[in-house]
Amino acid sequence: MNRLLRGLILVLCAGVTAAVSATAQTAPASAPTTAPAPGGTPNAQPGFKNLKVLPDTISRDDLRKLMRQFTGDLGVECEFCHAPADPVTKRADRASDANPVKDTARFMIEMTSDLNDKYLTQLPNRRYADPITCGTCHRGEKHPSVYVAPPRPEGNRPPGGPPAGAPSGAPPAPPPGN
Numbered sequence: 001m002n003r004l005l006r007g008l009i010l011v012l013c014a015g016v017t018a019a020v021s022a023t024a025q026t027a028p029a030s031a032p033t034t035a036p037a038p039g040g041t042p043n044a045q046p047g048f049k050n051l052k053v054l055p056d057t058i059s060r061d062d063l064r065k066l067m068r069q070f071t072g073d074l075g076v077e078c079e080f081c082h083a084p085a086d087p088v089t090k091r092a093d094r095a096s097d098a099n100p101v102k103d104t105a106r107f108m109i110e111m112t113s114d115l116n117d118k119y120l121t122q123l124p125n126r127r128y129a130d131p132i133t134c135g136t137c138h139r140g141e142k143h144p145s146v147y148v149a150p151p152r153p154e155g156n157r158p159p160g161g162p163p164a165g166a167p168s169g170a171p172p173a174p175p176p177g178n
Helices: 002-025 060-074 101-122 134-138
Strands: none
Touching (some): 060 134, 101 134
C-alpha cells in the first residue's frame, strides 16, 4: 500500500512539475494582446501582482492548484495567509500583504524549495524521489506538532527481549496496543 501511494505521489509531483516548467518556458497561446499603445509597444495581458517567491509566468490554473495544495497541506482556508475580503465590495485582494502570515508562508515556500533543489539532490543513494512539501511537516495542521520519540526501554537489552527486572523464565510482555 505504501509503495503504491509513493508511486502515485511521485507521478502526481512529476506531472505538476512538468506542467509548471512547461508553462514557465512558453507563453500562453491564448494570451490576447491589444493594439499598440501610443508609445508603439503592445500592451500584453496583465500578470499577477506581488508574486515574490513564485514564478511570474505561472498560469492561473497552476497557481490555483498550488494554492489548493497549500490549503490541504495546512488544513486552512485562503484567509489564513491572505487578507480577508473587503466588507464593502466582498472581493478578496490576494495581492495584499496586510496579513503577516503571508510572509511566513513565503519563507516556508523558499525553505521547501531549497531543501528539494539544493540538499535532497546532493544525497548519495537517495531511495525515494518524493519531494518535500508543506504537508511533509504540517500533515493537515496549521502549526505542525513537535515529534516526540517514544521512550526507550530501560537497560541494555536487545529489542524483543524480556523487560529489565523480569524473571528470566517469564514470557515477554505483549506489545503495546494488544
